[in-house]
Amino acid sequence: MCGIVGYVGHRRILPVLLDGLRRLEYRGYDSAGVAWPENGDLKRVRAKGKLNILEETLEDFRSTRSSIGLGHTRWATHGRPTEENAHPHADCTGRLVVVHNGIIENYFALREQLKKEGHVFKSDTDTEVLAHLIEKYLEDDLVEAVLRALKDVEGAYALGVLWADKPDTLVAARKQSPLVLGIAQDESFMASDIPALLPYTKKVVFLDDGELAVLSTGGIKVLSINSGDEIEKEIQEIKWDAAMAEKAGYKHFMLKEIYEQPQAILNTFRGRMLPDTGEVELPEMGLSDEVIKGLNKVVLLACGTSWHAGLVGKYWIEKWARLPVEVELASEFRYRDLLLDEKSLTIPISQSGETADTLAGLRIAKELGSRIVSICNVVGSTITRESDGTVYTHAGPEIGVASTKAFTSQLTALYLLALYMAERRGTLNEQERSRLLKALLDVPKIIEDRLGEWHENAFALADEFYTYSDFLYLGRHLQFPIALEGALKLKEISYIHAEGYAAGEMKHGPIALIDRNMPVVALVPKDHVYEKMVSNVEEVKSRRGIVISVGVDGDEGLNRLSSVMISVPEVEADINPFIFTIPLQLVAYEIALARGCDVDQPRNLAKSVTVE
Ligand code: M6R
Secondary structure, three states: OOEEEEEEOOOOHHHHHHHHHHHHHHHOOOEEEEEEEEOOEEEEEEEEOOHHHHHHHHHHHOOOOOOEEEEEEEOOOOOOOOOOOOOOEEOOOOOEEEEEEEEEOOHHHHHHHHHHOOOOOOOOOOOHHHHHHHHHHOOOOHHHHHHHHHHHOOEEEEEEEEEOOOOOOEEEEEEEOOOEEEEEOOEEEEEOOHHHOOOOOOEEEEOOOOEEEEEEOOEEEEEEOOOOOEOOOOOEEOOOOHHHHOOOOOOOHHHHHHHOHHHHHHHHHOOOEEOOOOEEOOHHHOOOHHHHHHOOEEEEEEOHHHHHHHHHHHHHHHHHHOOOEEEEEHHHHOOOOOOOOOOEEEEEEEOOOOOHHHHHHHHHHHHOOOEEEEEEOOOOOHHHHOOOEEEEOOOOOOOOOOOOHHHHHHHHHHHHHHHHHHHHHOOOOHHHHHHHHHHHHHHHHHHHHHHHHHHHHHHHHHHHHOOOOEEEEEEOOOHHHHHHHHHHHHHHHHOOEEEEEEHHHHHHOHHHHOOOOOEEEEEEOOOOOHHHHHHHHHHHHHOOOEEEEEEEOOOHHHHHHOOEEEEEOOOOHHHHHHHHHHHHHHHHHHHHHHOOOOOOOOOOOOOOOOOO
16 A cells, blocks of 8 residues: 655656656555655645646646655555645655655654644644654754654554755665665665566665665665664565566556466466476475475465465365365454464465565464465565565566456466475375366466457446446355455446355345346356256346356356356366456456446555555
8 A cells, every 4th residue: 555666866856756656556546746855945746636636736847857756656544635645744844755655553642742842743644743753853864863763653664755955865664564675877766566666677675674774876775773783685686577567558457467367377387387297396385295294284364366366275275185274364364363383384375465464464373383385476575575485476567456367376376386285295196186287287278268258248248237236246166266256356446336155155145135136147167066056046047136157168058047148168177266267357347447437446445455
């Protein structure tokens, strides 16, 4: 939530800041602002609304020659989305500004104290206390003042500070909110996420909790916030390129990312499996065969779409590796009395690797002695750094707020992981493993071949159904999590109320909702629960419900029961979640478009939820 960008170097500041903010806008978009030194003072421009409004406001300042500054795009936590609450926030003198991502938990007490000391507050945000707190301690050493201020602060922060009296330096600091620094010849960058840095550099340093960085044209110096001692940091090389974080001719990032799924799935399994021999190679898990054999349970820990991936993973791990699996919502898990020990394996699943609840759950599991192997898309993110091992999904940057390619890549990683553990535990023979890997191998081509047709189906379906206000998604077994995911996609981008349900649960309540105003999306592969699922569809039909089905090619019986049917190829049952997901993503996308919704930046949401 919230995107921070900072730059010091030789380029004109505004294009760098605006470009960076554009690439981070998925993190929050209810207001934005920038600040830079101008004629011995600081210039600060902020605007309520999306970045283009700030851009228009900045037209008059395009000629500024400054080459240092800070920018911010906001996802409101404390204080409504207004210009006054937009970052950067200034101290009383207006000569010091702060951009912040996170939550200052003791802001109220600090604010009251600072007010008593004569500081005047102009916003309702928690962030503004940081500016005044630094002002309070500031004599002539900015770094010293920031270090002292941070000692008073409780909560989470990634922050950038700029002071008019030191117009060649930026100070950054981090605790529990992501911040990555970029290094190039005579220029330094800070950003909440890698895409903001990609046009300029691939050399990055991930700031860790409790670290402060001083950025100048001379490079980056990192200090411990606790001791003030200098810390030697490793420079990492990022493999993504700038084009990967752009739309490449697609109307929306979400659509581009839906279409990228065959490649993302392929990239995630490429080099990790030998279908002929049924072998999977995941040395990055870092677990010996003895440890895998000795495990007593697996906990899959995640939020949102990643949690849905975990629900699918449970079926595979239990069936193939014969291990009990709990799938936990991280926001609940972290407050429970947990039964974990060194024989348990906790697998945090996260696209961003920065989700606050998942990270907190990881830390608790680790403290209890559990082994931690994460599934993550962002190299070097906090979750990966705190895990014993990471199986990366190689989906490339996912910018659309609605997660699509990250989900099917997570499924790929879970599928491999389940087979890897099955092999190590001796619970599935070579022939079976080989058959399942061959089935996975075919997935990219199957999706590639049908994407265009599903997109057309979704377009036609949206035309007919975009005005409805409630949808029910039903699935059984492996398709139950896919029903949840389909409903989540629809609600988050089209603002239509949608519920995913296990079809067998219908009779226990939701069936009361069925009428001609509620389309029911039924996922009906030809698997071992096909007949049961068809019965559920009949029940909907006999209550005058509208049935939208996703079923296999040539299923005439299902077609007759359905108002609309989207056909998918009949595949190995365990592969169905990959296939059934895609039409549902496209349906959500087309319905959202038909309703005129902002698909890539849905209201109230942010891509990465780095606060609780
Ligand atoms: O980055 P993560 O995978 O940890 O994010 C988890 C959720 O916030 C995320 O999946 C969210 O539910 C998406 N908006 C769903 O499309």
